[in-house]
Amino acid sequence: MSTPQNLYRQKLTSAAEAMRLVCDGDSIIVPTGVAEAPSLLTALSTQRHHFRDVKVSQILAVGKYGYLDPETAANVRHVALFFGAATRAGGQAGWVDFIPNNFSEVPTQIERGQIPAQVVFSMASPMDEKGYFAIGLGADYTMAAIAKARVVVLEVNPNVPFAYGDCHVHISQVTALVESSEPVREVGLPTIGPVQTAIAQYVADFIDDGSTLQIGYGGIPDAVVMQLTHKHDLGIHTEMIGDGILSLVECGAVTNRRKNYLPGKMIATFALGSEKLYRFMHRNPMLEIHPANFTNDPMLAGMNDNLVAINATLQIDLLGQCGSESLGYAPFSGTGGQSDFVRAANRSRGGKAFIVLPSTAKNDTISRIVPILAPGTHVSTSKNDINYVVTEYGVAQLRGKSVAQRARELISIAHPAFRSELTEKAQRMNVL
Template identity: 60%
Template sequence: MSSLLQHKLMSATEAIDLLGGGQTVVVPTGAGEPPTLLTELSKRRREFHGVTVSQILATCPFDYFDAETADNVRHSAYFLGGAARPGAREGYGDVVPTHFSMIPEMLRRGVLPVDAVFSVCSPPNENDYVYLGLAADYTMAAISRARTVVLEMHPGVPQTNGMCRVHLSEVTGIVESRGDLTEIGPNPIGPTEIAIAEHVAELIPDGATLQIGYGSIPDAIVQQLTHKHDLGVHTEMFGNGLLDLIESGAVTNERKSLHTGQTVLTFAMGSLRLYEYLHRNPKMLILPVDLVNDPYLAGQNDLLHSINGSLQIDLIGQCGSESLGSVPYSGTGGQTDFVRAANRSRGGKSFIVLPSTAKGGTISRIVPVLAPGTHVTTPKNDTDLVVTEFGVARLRGKNLNQRARELIAIAHPDFRDELLHAATALNLVY
């Protein structure tokens, strides 16, 4: 143990003592969240007033997610996951609308507040650098602005290649982790997901660069791509599905026009095997999200193919991907970032994927108009290819009449007559 590390070590109790009332603590995405520090904050939450924990995707339901103590410690989400969703719906948590790519600059400008940063980190290397190897995202920008930086050292956090390392001299303290890193298992894949995946895979050529999200449909898609050649990866989230695709030999990154030879990501969330794969791997490049998701930069990849899901889409192509009516469900995240990046990429394609129905086939996800209050994630002008299990609707460059007909054709057959009648009443189809 170096003398600098020994000097920086502190207990979780001492770390929480550094917080004051009214402060905002920024925490990284998903697996980057520090379990020991957030458990200790949860235990002592009644000692504080007006503390906010800001994070894009909370995965663990720590005890501070609590309606009774929301005035003490309150969660503010840039994107909702299962842990934060009840608070946002019931009023004891907050949602901040934003594009993922914009969060670092908003932190640097003070548009988003940050007083302290809590994150997991790797053990230090021989030069006393620790690595935020699971989430560079906006955390590096937050560290540049924060008065207090406490990192939770966990032996399972990889020392990764890219812009994600911090010297021990720059941190307030290091806490040794006593918790487990967040792991995410495989998603269930059924016939609907496989059918959607087959439609998408047919349109992805050899040499394409992929951005792909998390869920059953993305997992099904990567399984359909193992026979492809020289694929590349430039994505915000790196998960087990993409790792399997790399190990199949389909991904080489050799035909990428940006960061040739390297997989680019801004955060990782999957299994311990995935985290081990990232450790000192020169073929993996983890960068802050304003570099990964910026539509201009990402769009410099030729043949960029982005794949993202939606909850609902209307007949002119507006995608409601983050709410159920007016009730928040997730967030914008990087969907619009990568839709626009793929649209500007030479030879690129942007896919919005969704099952044709929900609630056991009782409602159509393709609707005449979005439900009242729905948060529009991808505007109609940006929507390119929409895919359900019944086929592909090509919307870019199409007029409203053509768009409505394309979308009705990939709706579930049980709802097509109803949708056609509604489209006629709306003067979309004539």
């Protein structure tokens, strides 16, 4: 009789042996961040010289594995859906590929074959008595890939939480299993300084009790979290759950009681944080992990009344265009869910979308508010979607404003040392 336990034993193998399932030309889908399977990616790296034209597609790599090597990119090549520290240099040098995307649409692109998915490597919780694993550290686009792939290999680790939501994979869907017991990678909170704190205080003043939050990754969004501990009955509908959100649960600010959409539930698609966070996620009925085409869909997320989206950018021009993912033409990160949640907040009844940034860079020598974006800059949030922009000098509300009104609002929150120059350039452009 093929019980789940019997199937488990039959499919159990080593990471090195699992590489036999990968064929030349395959695309391997790997989930976001700490949900990546380290034993499998290490084995792939060790054997990379034996492969030809294998791709590893992932929205955020956190491990610096051996296959991330320009000398063997023809053997195994990384395809980034979002750049991080592990892949940024390769993207800027051209030996790591990049697929532009909105996070919410990646599962559909996989389903339609626009992003190929022959193989899946993912971390997973131990199997339950009914034969299900949870990939709660990153359901993202991985659930769609599992439904599509020829080969599904799970790295089963007792430190991976069994989360609730649409993140469960049955043993019958799995081709092979490997086991590991190393602690799940931990990602600490970003550094928060006085500029980030000043910006956070402005944003926090706009967040009412009972609001539902989407909080992006970065020093400023996490600084906002620290300003919200006195709030009441906040809800969570986000893409990333991290330790900042956990702190709001622990202090009682997040209860999800006043959410009108999925009340009582925190909703996310991946986790990035500490071992404490991962323990919190384990069989916690307060939290559900779902694919990104559910969590990030602007129409679905926008069903939350009073949705507040908080995301960071690198540069913004006087028209309101946000360059959040490149330094000129040099890639830096990716769109991720920024556009998804800005649009969701704009749809939400009582919603507010905040784009946050320090007014300057490089020790106050460069203004991040500019007349026009640097040539080649990747626009993440468009002029049509922008709502609130916040620096340490204040808040500019741009939605419904003319070009001239926008310019005045943005110049008023620029660093004082650059306001005259910005005004002069705006006049030369016939904006003012």
